[in-house]
């Protein structure tokens with residue numbers, strides 16, 4: 001099966017509409033990812049077909065939740081090589097995207113991807129989520145936070161919920177581990193002003209992988225003491 005067909009058919013299965021131009025943008029992204037991956041550690045997934053499924057379709061599955069609209073401000077916390085933020089921006093080009101990562105080299109790669117795929121209205125932030133979460137320009141300024149494979153849920157909510165406006169959503173991609181992580185994070189979610197509104201099981205097309213997406217709505221402002229200083233949330237997660 002051709003790579004383009006994996007994207008077209010897989011996104012249809014996820015109820016996500018993508019055009020031929022968006023498919024071309026994703027293919028270009030894959031080319032740059034695999035080229036840069038020779039020089040720096042960006043992804044352990046090196047097979048083209050696997051990139052389509054495990055990075056692109058997996059990222060696009062966030063749209064299936066129906067909570068993401070076609071406009072608004074979104075931050076991808078711990079974006080790494082751009083997942084899920086960049087595929088989401090390709091599929092929803094009117095979203096204003098902020099990509100945040102603590103590794104400077106990854107930001108350089110992301111700048112190149114966005115330039116080469118003609119993505120506009122993308123901001124790149126190099127630093128820790130704990131620091132930007134206390135920064136007035138970013139605190140409670142986003143309609144959506146998204147994140148994949150960054151930390152256990154009780155830590156991750158302290159990284160992500162401070163960015164979300166009251167009324168906005170944190171859309172969190174997790175593996176089957178969510179079932180154990182959720183009870184341990186319930187109190188942190190409440191303290192940080194969130195409420196779990198949905199938990200969706202995603203069957204990733206062309207694979208036997210099942211993922212979970214947890215949707216947390218911001219219902220109250222986050223108390224100003226959160227996020228605590230860099231390193232503290234992972235050392236002492238909120239109990």
Ligand SMILES: C[S@@+](CC[C@H](N)C(=O)[O-])C[C@H]1O[C@@H](n2cnc3c(N)ncnc32)[C@H](O)[C@@H]1O
Nearest residue numbers: 078079080083101102103127128129148149150
């Ligand atoms: C395992 S990678 C996942 C990357 C991407 N989200 C994905 O799913 O492919 C985790 C990323 O989170 C970043 N990260 C971890 N803790 C962070 C923090 N406190 N603030 C900002 N970035 C962080 C790391 O630098 C790394 O790029």
